[in-house]
Amino acid sequence: MRNVYKALTIAGSDSGGGAGIQADLKTFQELRVFGMSALTAVTAQNTLGVQGVYPLSVEAVEQQIESIGTDLGADAVKTGMLFSAEIIQAVAAKVKQFGWNQLVVDPVMIAKGGAPLLQEEAVSALKTHLLPLAMVITPNIPEAEVLTGMTIRTINDRHEAAKRLYELGVKHVVIKGGHDDDDDEAVDVLYDGHEFSYFTSKRIETNHTHGTGCTFAAAITAELAKGRSVKEAVQTAKAFIQAAIEHELGIGHGHGPTNHWAYRQANLS
Ligand SMILES: Nc1ncnc2c1ncn2[C@@H]1O[C@H](COP(=O)(O)OP(=O)(O)OP(=O)(O)O)[C@@H](O)[C@H]1O
Numbered sequence: 001m002r003n004v005y006k007a008l009t010i011a012g013s014d015s016g017g018g019a020g021i022q023a024d025l026k027t028f029q030e031l032r033v034f035g036m037s038a039l040t041a042v043t044a045q046n047t048l049g050v051q052g053v054y055p056l057s058v059e060a061v062e063q064q065i066e067s068i069g070t071d072l073g074a075d076a077v078k079t080g081m082l083f084s085a086e087i088i089q090a091v092a093a094k095v096k097q098f099g100w101n102q103l104v105v106d107p108v109m110i111a112k113g114g115a116p117l118l119q120e121e122a123v124s125a126l127k128t129h130l131l132p133l134a135m136v137i138t139p140n141i142p143e144a145e146v147l148t149g150m151t152i153r154t155i156n157d158r159h160e161a162a163k164r165l166y167e168l169g170v171k172h173v174v175i176k177g178g179h180d181d182d183d184d185e186a187v188d189v190l191y192d193g194h195e196f197s198y199f200t201s202k203r204i205e206t207n208h209t210h211g212t213g214c215t216f217a218a219a220i221t222a223e224l225a226k227g228r229s230v231k232e233a234v235q236t237a238k239a240f241i242q243a244a245i246e247h248e249l250g251i252g253h254g255h256g257p258t259n260h261w262a263y264r265q266a267n268l269s
């Protein structure tokens, strides 16, 4: 019988479909992995910004994860918007309960337009409870700054930040370069506790980058679910997000979503 690989995303809903749960499920599907979700919050959101944030109760989050863990199971798990310290603690407890060690943590803090998606006091809960369980963490530069308390300007700063995050118990750290001031290239740096690897692509000049972080981390999760190594998973995720940014859909009036089917189309021809 053919193996069906399964991935679970624990994250917020983006009504606009470009980020959050919607981006994750689309990415899982595109990479031929069965996607499941546990919602942490509903956001009213479009390409212009976030108009409302409605967190779910801790019990609702726990029960969704319990329902999945006790029946379907998951080959890899991703977390995105977790919103509060209480939700983070509950998610960490469930991840431990089900022994999910292929955990990708995208430490979502702030939406593109500046709306907070994680309460400030929840940052320490993230560091204490969830990061020690993570196989991979995928902060952008501002998120890595908040998590490490250091300013990141150069590639050496990124190396130092990656080492500090590794010290918290994360097995692989990817510090993404979307927010870097390099005009030519977007470079993501991976650290596995021994060496650094670099994933470089041409920087595309576009306004349509809503959900890039979610999509990238979801692609890593899908590839881990299929049994790929972390390095292979990051390589595929980089190609996936590059295609998704390059073939923008041009919808909405603000920061538009990426194109989740572009990678598949590129690989069909
Ligand atoms: N303009 C761009 N051109 C090419 N690749 C990009 C561009 N912007 C971001 N990326 C890539 O997209 C992925 C996400 O990076 P980024 O640093 O933007 O994450 P993020 O800030 O968490 O995303 P988001 O903007 O969704 O919050 C990385 O692989 C990064 O290299």
Ligand SMILES: Cc1ncc(COP(=O)(O)O)c(N)n1
Residues within 6 Å of the ligand: 011, 012, 013, 014, 019, 020, 021, 043, 045, 080, 081, 108, 110, 111, 112, 117, 209, 210, 211, 212, 213, 214, 215
């Ligand atoms: C529900 C939800 N989760 C995450 C993000 C981050 O999105 P981005 O990838 O644009 O930073 C978002 N805007 N909304």
